[in-house]
Amino acid sequence: MNRKKLQKLTDSLTKNCKHFFRGFDKDNDGCISVTEWVYGLSVFLRGTLEEKMKYCFEVFDLNGDGFISKEEMFHMLKNSLLKQPSEEDPDEGIKDLVEITLKKMDHDHDGKLSFADYEQAVREETLLLEAFGPCLPDPKSQKEFEAQVFKDPNEFNEV
Numbered sequence: 001m002n003r004k005k006l007q008k009l010t011d012s013l014t015k016n017c018k019h020f021f022r023g024f025d026k027d028n029d030g031c032i033s034v035t036e037w038v039y040g041l042s043v044f045l046r047g048t049l050e051e052k053m054k055y056c057f058e059v060f061d062l063n064g065d066g067f068i069s070k071e072e073m074f075h076m077l078k079n080s081l082l083k084q085p086s087e088e089d090p091d092e093g094i095k096d097l098v099e100i101t102l103k104k105m106d107h108d109h110d111g112k113l114s115f116a117d118y119e120q121a122v123r124e125e126t127l128l129l130e131a132f133g134p135c136l137p138d139p140k141s142q143k144e145f146e147a148q149v150f151k152d153p154n155e156f157n158e159v
Contacts, residue, residue, distance in 0.1 A: 009145055012144060012145060013142065013145040014137065020040070022059055022062075023055050023056075023059040026039070028064070044136065044137055049122075049129075052136060053118065053122050055136070056130060057115050057118050057119075059135040060076060060118075067112040068113040068118065068132070070112065073098045073132055074094055077094050077097055077098065078091070078094050101131060104128075105118065105128065
């Protein structure tokens, strides 16, 4: 498979996943190694709920401190929500949404989400897996990717 075709396939798989690079780059060196790429695709295509929770949490934890803070929630929601024309300040609506989210997900009431908080909330309601924005491929993109990649295994032997 040539570079252009692979790029097109992966673009279709990750088109809605704005922060997928951070989730794949486990050692934070600014590069995705072959091992990181294979592991990331494994989570995307066949990952368990536990693997997907860990991946999404790592994507949402922007500064890598092990918590999702109010500021991180605000930043992600501001960038993922559609802007609606209104007289109300959109930042105020996002701040309200952050507070509502914390009430729903912050089980230890410390004002931020630990992985334990996030995991408990997602297990109670799986729709919260991508609460702060899309970071996993949608099922249609996933099926299209798999159909293209797995239709002809010999295609990967091209040099």
